Amino acid sequence: MAPDCSVEGSIDAPIDTDGLRGKLTPQAPLAKLVWFKSGGKADWLFEPEDMEDLKEFLRRLDGQLPVMALGLGSNMIVRDGGVPGVVIKLGKPFADVSIDDETCIVDCGGGAHGILVASAARDCGVAGLEFMRGIPGTVGGFVRMNGGAYGREVSDVLIDCDVVMPGGAMHTLPASDLQYSYRHSALPQGAVVVRARFQGEPGDPEAIGATMDEIAEARENSQPLRTKTGGSTFKNPPGKKAWELVDAAGCRGLKMGGAQVSEKHTNFLINTGDATSADIEGLGEEVKRRVYENSGVELEWEIQRVGRP
Template identity: 75%
Template sequence: MSPQIGERRGWRHGSAPTSAIEETTNVPFSTRGIRGKVTQDAPLAPLVWFKAGGNADWLFEPADLEDLKEFLMRVGGRMPVMALGLGSNLIVRDGGVPGVVIRLGKAFATVEARRDKVLECGGGASGILVSSKARDAGIAGVEFLRGIPGTVGGFVRMNGGAYGREVADVLIDCDVVLPSGDFVTLPARDLEYSYRHSNLPEGAVVVAARFQGREGIPAEIGEEMDKIAAAREASQPLRTKTGGSTFKNPPGEKAWELVDRAGCRGLTVGGAQVSEKHTNFLINTGNATSADIEGLGELVREKVYGKTGVSLEWEIQRVGRP
């Protein structure tokens, strides 16, 4: 059956004439010759860890780098652009995400270990994959990536970190495609990293990055990775619908301790709950809306400020329309 106006629809080009697609769906950009998958009104809840939230106006899953560059050139900066990785540190608001969401697939999930102990990583590669490839190649120094639940693109943008190290410690440079479709390579110094923050341009999609490691022994690297995995399993609610660390650690403080002191352990709003296991994690207990989750976070911030005078800052990214 042909897609109807207002239906959710996705097209993998080559399966239908592009001209017919553009004519019947009012696509605001040319899709002729685009090889990736373009989906209008695309559900994002299945793609994020919280399993909640609205749809993307448009979701694009590029076939490869050239396909991504061509697509964004055609969009031409007329719409907001947002990259989506594993969706692990993200609240997608219930009103959905305006513009175009870019999701990188297998073509961007490669990792290559070089002889100079540099790891060439695609923007869609997971932290687990990067650290595992490094272990197998005897490259130490990136074991901490085993503890970051996300992709290279996400933790390069956010200066992701765990267990005393962060991306700023190992990043050499990264390749990005700007919303205009332009391709640039940015050295780490240009990102002006700070705690869980970079000045990466808005809407830029990280398609590759290079990390500097050092010589190591695979067995010892593997032991360190196993310790990180065990520590996460013991302390974090990994087997729930969660979004990772909710708030940044204030200088000299631990966010979870402040939340605990404010009496927020187990606090609920609708279907959202502060984790009993780790109070810097919020959980979708089954039927939470994104409004429940974000509202619970704001309530926690209010209670922590009232108890301690500390204003917690969100670490989880919140995107989209309320």
């Protein structure tokens, strides 16, 4: 008999957890789960044991609390006041990748890392997904945000995805339903992406691997990967590059508290050690102000900012 859901501490759970098998944690620190290593706590953090466990948890919750899925936390600022409601963290049971050699369809769980998806496709001689080597996140995150890198994005290859809605129902949504635009989709708030299928094409594993190596080297050479960062901060405006606008506004190396604009790539903000999320977000807003004052271009955040200020 499977053990019931474990609930840490003495705080009453928001639902009856009898029969659930995942881990439900109240007042769960999120800083350790996001790349910036800053921010507050989740009211509740749920780590489901498997798909049925997740569906049953959300069925019981029945929309009573807001729900947010969390992947690698690589493109996110969790505000210092924490995240209301329930944060869903998908673990290993949602990180599998399988490939149909005949159709070149790559079927993967929402918790699978981009590098794992690209590497599995390479090993099977499936091309077209190399760009995922350059996306620091999980399938669920970059399906929601239309993640992209090095000239391609998810909307170019997504066939469909399975999502569990706040009430626990699961739906398969074709890519056309997501109404993709640059770093945006029409995926409903609170929907959790649990699987996705991507269309690849036949390719040579060595050539695919070489392209992936080039992407890895380009990221290493141009981005502050070995710092506490959150990836690209602002969307590239039409016909322009965000980093060039930030640089032209004199923001390279600009600091606010423990946050700093990267010297290596000016579209990256970094936590130099003890930055609060307020420092990081405040610095981003100051960069936006200076860029607008200098160029008349209003930058848009690419990084998700969630939670209470």
